[in-house]
Amino acid sequence: MALRHRIFQLGFDVLGASGAARLLRPLTQGRGLILTLHHVRPQRPAAFAPNALLEITPAFLDQALGRLKARGFALVSLDEAADILRAGRDGPPFAALTFDDGYRDNVEYALPILERYGAPWTLFATTGFADATARLWWLELxxxxxxxxxxETTVAGEQLSLPAGTDDEKIAAFDALYPRLRTLPEPAMLDAIAGLAEVARVDAGAFARDLCLRWDELRALAKRRDVTIGAHTLTHPMLAKHDESFVRHELAEAKARIEAVLGVDVRHLAYPVGDPTSAGPREFALARQAGYETAVTTRPGHLFPGHAAHLLALPRVSLNGLFQTGRALDALLDGLPFLLWNRGRRINVA
Ligand SMILES: [Zn+2]
Structure with a gap:
C-alpha cells in the first residue's frame, strides 16, 4: 500500500476509534468539499487489482450519500459550490460530486442512486475517451x-526483469513498475506501456471503447438538469510534464470540442491525474486563461473560505475503493486526515 494510503488508513483507524476527529471537527471540517469518483460498479473479486482505488461499489455510493445527508451536508452542483465560495456565504456544509474520465458505469450504476438522493453531479469528459482514441494507460499496464x-522492460536505462507468475508477484511487479514509469517523460511512459501491452497481446483500444461514454451518450446526459459536463482534456495527459503550447491546446480544445458537440457551456475542468506532478501553478494560470471558472485537482482536502481566491486549484476528497467503510467516510467528512496530510495547511496550491 502506498505511503499516502497508509497515512490515511492510520488516520481513519486511530482517529475514528479515539473520537478525536469528532472533537476537532470545528477546526478540520471545511465549508464544503468536492468528492472525486471514477468507476461505480459491482466489485469484481481479484487479488491483483492495482487500480481498485479507482472504483467503488453502488452500495458504497449509496452509503456515502446517506452519510452526507445524515450529517447535514447540502448536495450541490459545482456551479453552486463556486458561488458559495465566491460569495463567502454561510450555511450548512456542502458537497459536490464529480466523476472523472466519463465511464459508462456512472450512468448504469451511479445515476439511479444519485437521482434517488436528488444529488447534482459533474462528469468530467476526456474527448479522446469519447472518441475511443485516447489511451487508458493505467488499465493497459x-x-x-x-x-x-x-x-521484461527498460525504464530510464534500467533493465527490469520481474517475475509475474503469481498474484503476489504481479502485485510486486506493478508496484515496482508504476512509480518508475510515472517519473518518465509522458511519451516515454506511454511507449514503455505500449511495448508491454503489445507483448501481452492487450487490445489497448478496447478500454475506451468498452468503458467510456461515447458522444451520443454524453449528449443525453448533457440534457439532464442534474448533470454538469466538465472537461478532462483531449488525451488525459499529465499536463505539467508538457510544454506550454501543448497544455494550452489540451485545455482550450477540450472545452471548445465539448461545447460544440454537446451544445453546453463548459465552465469546469479536472486536471488529469491531478496531483502536483500533473498540475501546478502554471496549469492553474493556463486553465484560467482558457476560460474555465473552476478547476479541480486530486490534491486531498476540504474547501475553506480562502479557496475563493484559488478556484482553479481546488482540492477534492476521493471516495477511494480501498476504504469503503463508514469509518473512512466519517474521517473524510471530518477532514482531519487532510490537515495531517497537508501538515496543517488548509490551502495547498504551490
Ligand atoms: Zn482522469
Whole structure:
C-alpha cells in the first residue's frame, strides 16, 4: 500500500476509534468539499487489482450519500459550490460530486442512486475517451501485468526483469513498475506501456471503447438538469510534464470540442491525474486563461473560505475503493486526515 494510503488508513483507524476527529471537527471540517469518483460498479473479486482505488461499489455510493445527508451536508452542483465560495456565504456544509474520465458505469450504476438522493453531479469528459482514441494507460499496464508471467522492460536505462507468475508477484511487479514509469517523460511512459501491452497481446483500444461514454451518450446526459459536463482534456495527459503550447491546446480544445458537440457551456475542468506532478501553478494560470471558472485537482482536502481566491486549484476528497467503510467516510467528512496530510495547511496550491 502506498505511503499516502497508509497515512490515511492510520488516520481513519486511530482517529475514528479515539473520537478525536469528532472533537476537532470545528477546526478540520471545511465549508464544503468536492468528492472525486471514477468507476461505480459491482466489485469484481481479484487479488491483483492495482487500480481498485479507482472504483467503488453502488452500495458504497449509496452509503456515502446517506452519510452526507445524515450529517447535514447540502448536495450541490459545482456551479453552486463556486458561488458559495465566491460569495463567502454561510450555511450548512456542502458537497459536490464529480466523476472523472466519463465511464459508462456512472450512468448504469451511479445515476439511479444519485437521482434517488436528488444529488447534482459533474462528469468530467476526456474527448479522446469519447472518441475511443485516447489511451487508458493505467488499465493497459494492469492488463499486461495480469497476462504476462514475467515483465521484461527498460525504464530510464534500467533493465527490469520481474517475475509475474503469481498474484503476489504481479502485485510486486506493478508496484515496482508504476512509480518508475510515472517519473518518465509522458511519451516515454506511454511507449514503455505500449511495448508491454503489445507483448501481452492487450487490445489497448478496447478500454475506451468498452468503458467510456461515447458522444451520443454524453449528449443525453448533457440534457439532464442534474448533470454538469466538465472537461478532462483531449488525451488525459499529465499536463505539467508538457510544454506550454501543448497544455494550452489540451485545455482550450477540450472545452471548445465539448461545447460544440454537446451544445453546453463548459465552465469546469479536472486536471488529469491531478496531483502536483500533473498540475501546478502554471496549469492553474493556463486553465484560467482558457476560460474555465473552476478547476479541480486530486490534491486531498476540504474547501475553506480562502479557496475563493484559488478556484482553479481546488482540492477534492476521493471516495477511494480501498476504504469503503463508514469509518473512512466519517474521517473524510471530518477532514482531519487532510490537515495531517497537508501538515496543517488548509490551502495547498504551490
Ligand atoms: Zn482522469
Amino acid at each position: 494492469e492488463e499486461a501485468v495480469r497476462r504476462l508471467s514475467r515483465i
